[in-house]
Amino acid sequence: MLFSDVLILVIDRLLLPLVYAYVAVCAAGAATGNEGLKRIAGLIKWVTTSLLTLLLLAFVTYLTVSGAIAGSTDAMT
16 A cells, blocks of 8 residues: 555656646647747656656556565465
């Protein structure tokens, strides 16, 4: 539960503001036609996607390892 709580906290405090910034920069880039804003939007999208991918991989790995440990412990008893 602790890892799940940390995951939700990071998504809420870090990733959602990045998504909001991405939407704002995309809108500004579309309104002005500025290529620099489009590049910044691409960078924000890449950072957000990479962070979410890493966090979810760590979460799935944690669940897999804890399930394997719990299963082997149950088998030993």
